[in-house]
Amino acid sequence: MQFEPVIGLEIHAQLATQSKIFCSCSTQFGKPPNESTCPVCLGLPGALPVLNRRVVEFAIRLGLATHCTIRLDSQFARKNYFYPDLPKAYQISQFDRPICENGWLDIEVDRQTRRISITRIHMEEDAGKLVHEEDGDSSFVDLNRAGVPLLEIVSEPDLRTPEEAKAYMEKMHSIVTYLGISEGDMEKGHFRCDANVSLRPIGQEKFGTRTETKNLNSFRFVQQAITYEIARQTEELLDSKRIVQETRLWDSVKKNTYSMRSKEEAHDYRYFPDPDLPVVRISSDFVEQIHNQLPELPDAKKQRFMESFGLSTYDAEVLVADKQVAEYFEEVVAAKADPKLVCNWISGELMRLMNENKVDIRNVGIPAKSLASLIQFLQEGSISGKIAKTVFEEMVKSGKDPATIIEVQGLKQVSDEGALRGLLETLLSNNPKQVEQFRAGKTQIKGFFVGQVMKETKGQANPQIVNQLLEELLNG
Numbered sequence: 001m002q003f004e005p006v007i008g009l010e011i012h013a014q015l016a017t018q019s020k021i022f023c024s025c026s027t028q029f030g031k032p033p034n035e036s037t038c039p040v041c042l043g044l045p046g047a048l049p050v051l052n053r054r055v056v057e058f059a060i061r062l063g064l065a066t067h068c069t070i071r072l073d074s075q076f077a078r079k080n081y082f083y084p085d086l087p088k089a090y091q092i093s094q095f096d097r098p099i100c101e102n103g104w105l106d107i108e109v110d111r112q113t114r115r116i117s118i119t120r121i122h123m124e125e126d127a128g129k130l131v132h133e134e135d136g137d138s139s140f141v142d143l144n145r146a147g148v149p150l151l152e153i154v155s156e157p158d159l160r161t162p163e164e165a166k167a168y169m170e171k172m173h174s175i176v177t178y179l180g181i182s183e184g185d186m187e188k189g190h191f192r193c194d195a196n197v198s199l200r201p202i203g204q205e206k207f208g209t210r211t212e213t214k215n216l217n218s219f220r221f222v223q224q225a226i227t228y229e230i231a232r233q234t235e236e237l238l239d240s241k242r243i244v245q246e247t248r249l250w251d252s253v254k255k256n257t258y259s260m261r262s263k264e265e266a267h268d269y270r271y272f273p274d275p276d277l278p279v280v281r282i283s284s285d286f287v288e289q290i291h292n293q294l295p296e297l298p299d300a301k302k303q304r305f306m307e308s309f310g311l312s313t314y315d316a317e318v319l320v321a322d323k324q325v326a327e328y329f330e331e332v333v334a335a336k337a338d339p340k341l342v343c344n345w346i347s348g349e350l351m352r353l354m355n356e357n358k359v360d361i362r363n364v365g366i367p368a369k370s371l372a373s374l375i376q377f378l379q380e381g382s383i384s385g386k387i388a389k390t391v392f393e394e395m396v397k398s399g400k401d402p403a404t405i406i407e408v409q410g411l412k413q414v415s416d417e418g419a420l421r422g423l424l425e426t427l428l429s430n431n432p433k434q435v436e437q438f439r440a441g442k443t444q445i446k447g448f449f450v451g452q453v454m455k456e457t458k459g460q461a462n463p464q465i466v467n468q469l470l471e472e473l474l475n476g
């Protein structure tokens, strides 16, 4: 390609506070429309906002985790625009004095680490929600979400590929959930992003004209929408057309982006400091206190997993991406199961179930203790890998522990040398032709006997012992 993509992301993370940012209304999801509202979040005249201290604390947590400078006197500003889901006709946000600035985040793509700069993180309130009547001509407004706290995280245009953008968003998601500041539930819109994309001829310093694709609420959509935008803009430029600076939306069914409004129609927000809210003054002691309470973050955990459990970078990364998965992994390992085997089971069977049933690892139906026990049976050789899969399926279905399943169904691996020797001797004497062929040098015939033993034992013969005994008997 003769063009280089330049990508920047603006992520919105909904904060997991109990109450809204400027009033005491509940942030709980799924309540009847307009139940969680009061004069403040309804924007009634004369109602005054009071800042939720938790929001400031959460913003500082994220700022520190992403190496930002924390501003000790940040300020709220009014972002003015008219829309039916915004009763005050302005959103309280931050403008020229955001709480966090100049941070960074490392991402890993194709085994290469890239550092992505973060311009700013600021606090703001969410708007309400419009509900359009299907096949009707009415629209309804639900203001339960109005005033729910958000952090907006703005990256520098440092990203160069759709894969990097996806990796950046995934990393940020795992950090906010590790910090416990957001539930990060993307289906509920807790974590969404706007992607700015432009192209420039390779070697050129100056940025090209950019488009902004709004409200991408899955990692896959981010990657797909940016891939589409790069292809679309490339085609336009090769056709000697001008890129129009505009806001676009992603259609996840048609898999394309389409224009929502051009720059000419763009809002002039007329920002000014909110006179109802004082400057947010924070002491450096408060920042220090939050700093000391930060939990272990994904990068540090990854390093520890590699060092303590001998896992590869890739394995460690898969495990730490989801905080719950990482904790589950440690529980299974603590119950004396081999770390590499545990990692394989989690990234294979467990994650398959998580995707299929759209549940987190705690709701897959396999308690950490049960997985550890299954892996121990495997380690000590009392069941084969194949039988382990059968036991696992049964565990999912019945919720029983592996010991019971193996006992009741008689799945224990046959490792009794005496029994297996007897079985093999009968087999050999029943198949003299094959024995002759083996002795004449056709050694691959051994596989025939292994197959026969497995058939007779329903796959429960210990393959190592079978092989050992066969060598001995056939060569003897």
Ligand SMILES: [Zn+2]
Pocket (backbone or CB within 6 Å): 020, 023, 024, 025, 036, 037, 038, 039, 040, 041, 042, 147
């Ligand atoms: Zn309220």
